[in-house]
Amino acid sequence: MKFKHSLYILPLSLSFALLAAEPSWRTLVEDGLHDPTSPAIGVLQEPASALSLLPPDTTGNQVSWIRALREGYIEPRTNILPETKIEVLDMDIIMEKTGELSLVMFPHKPHTEWLDCANCHDKIFVEKVDANPINMFAILSGEYCGQCHGAVAFPLTECNRCHSVARSSFTGKPGVQPISVSD
Amino acid sequence: MFKNGKCIFIAFILSLLATPIMVAAEYGDVLINNYSDEAGMRPVVFPHWFHRIRFRCKVCHADLGFKMEAGGNQINMLKIIDGEYCGACHNGEVAWAVENCDICHTGKPGQPTQVHQSTASKLTTTTKRKQAESVE
Numbered sequence: 001m002k003f004k005h006s007l008y009i010l011p012l013s014l015s016f017a018l019l020a021a022e023p024s025w026r027t028l029v030e031d032g033l034h035d036p037t038s039p040a041i042g043v044l045q046e047p048a049s050a051l052s053l054l055p056p057d058t059t060g061n062q063v064s065w066i067r068a069l070r071e072g073y074i075e076p077r078t079n080i081l082p083e084t085k086i087e088v089l090d091m092d093i094i095m096e097k098t099g100e101l102s103l104v105m106f107p108h109k110p111h112t113e114w115l116d117c118a119n120c121h122d123k124i125f126v127e128k129v130d131a132n133p134i135n136m137f138a139i140l141s142g143e144y145c146g147q148c149h150g151a152v153a154f155p156l157t158e159c160n161r162c163h164s165v166a167r168s169s170f171t172g173k174p175g176v177q178p179i180s181v182s183d
Numbered sequence: 184m185f186k187n188g189k190c191i192f193i194a195f196i197l198s199l200l201a202t203p204i205m206v207a208a209e210y211g212d213v214l215i216n217n218y219s220d221e222a223g224m225r226p227v228v229f230p231h232w233f234h235r236i237r238f239r240c241k242v243c244h245a246d247l248g249f250k251m252e253a254g255g256n257q258i259n260m261l262k263i264i265d266g267e268y269c270g271a272c273h274n275g276e277v278a279w280a281v282e283n284c285d286i287c288h289t290g291k292p293g294q295p296t297q298v299h300q301s302t303a304s305k306l307t308t309t310t311k312r313k314q315a316e317s318v319e
Contacts, residue, residue, distance in 0.1 A: 033208035035291040060210045116245035150302030152211040
């Protein structure tokens, strides 16, 4: 058992060390993606000039997007077409097929503050507890949670943000939780 | 309980994630290059960080119908000028209009369509690099 855990910990500590070594944002000229000779350099906004003003995080865009939204740092529009509206759902789901690791808590609230139900149901997840054969290999290959986490939402190296409920402290039943803890 | 082989595999993937990569663009930047190189334009860089400050994901991915797949929407200028995809906003009303070619077409030529810093792109670039090394 000890051996197995060390297999996870070694590469993870490496990635944390790398992340910690880069606390700032690359300029567009040196990011390797933009053409340094493009006439838009100097016209486009530099990431640092916008992102450094938002609540910090250690990974991804180095912005806590959830805090940025809830605390009013940003007010992203909810619609372009007048008839569409936003539907926020406050429902936490505990998933237990995590081997020896902490249980996964999926909170609907922070997701539906950004996303529409149709972004996930039923394209990515069937709308029923335990109806999806989710596993970590599929997630790392970009399926299920990995469609967004690892591309736009916080990256997959943050195991404990999803695996957030210690097995020893959880006395309830997996699935939909009677009282939501994510607010 | 998962099997040992799977566990080693996940650890292997994680060690790939930990290896430094050459491109260090902002997390979530999408390079779109289905047609641009061939047409002699710089490929398009779409910055998620910039747009999510202004719009929730649902605006693009539900209301405007962008599929969540880099390169998966087969966007071209005809559709944009018709008011689809980027053109739903880059029309001189919600945002500046389509004549600003150089502000969208900003990528270094010759790069494949991909999401930068994503798990999947790191896995493929590292694997390709490993393969290239083993051929030498």
